[in-house]
Amino acid sequence: MAITSTAKTTHFVWGLLTTSIAIPTMNSLPSSSEQFASYSIRTYTDRAFTTEIRPKTSGVTTQSHDLNLNEYTRSTTDYEKIIGEIRSWILFENGWDGEGARQPSENSIKDAVSFMHLIRESVELPEPMLHANGNVSLYWNDKGFYADLEFLGNERIAYFIKTKNDDRHKGTLSFNSIEVPAVLSILIGV
Structure with missing residues (x-):
């Protein structure tokens, strides 16, 4: 054969x-x-x-x-770099900061990435931050405007926002990963 x-x-x-x-x-x-x-x-x-x-x-x-x-190639956008950095945190283990920090919360990471997809590049991009408690935050600090959104990992966001007029807003709200919560949309301008 x-x-x-x-x-x-x-x-x-x-x-x-x-x-x-x-x-x-x-x-x-x-x-x-x-x-x-x-x-x-x-x-x-x-x-x-x-x-x-x-x-x-x-x-x-x-x-x-x-x-x-x-x-077939293009430069990675700043928006994509932020999402990549946030996603990379899933690899961190307990003690990632050398001082006993908790392992990053998978749900917090997912919520932060979902939020980034919703805002895209429609506003000044935030800086990502990982807290020692394992939660992800996005923050803005630009010309008198400050905002800090902490993704609690249970479809909730804790926020603190100081506007250029020195108005201060804080609270906790639900986040469904489908749309930016109305109060944040107004305060951040998304």
Whole structure:
């Protein structure tokens, strides 16, 4: 029985890292798995790369893939950087600050990220902050305006806001991750 083979290349792209594997297709198994092993040659230039798969045996077809990453990349926005920083806090463990801080609350992180998605880049972006109690806060401090929103992790937000007129507002309110609570929308200008 004849063996028919083709090389199928699977690329997993994470940044500029690629992994290539050759998967044989055949009517019957070869006598040696070595027959289908392959290797990659990668050339990187100006964020563009070429990956060429070359089989060790003549029974496997060769495929070449060119990808210009300049067509598919853009700079990360400040908004995305804030969300990335907040999401990275899930990796912290108890004592992350060296002074006994609690592990970040997964629900607090989710609520803060949901809030960021709602405000997008419609207002001056806040600074993210992680409290020792494990809760995430977003705060603004700009030209006499100060706001601190602490995501309590139970679909509630504790807030303190001082306007440019020196009016002060504080309280706790419900947050459903679908819309910015009305009072915050008015006070922050979202």
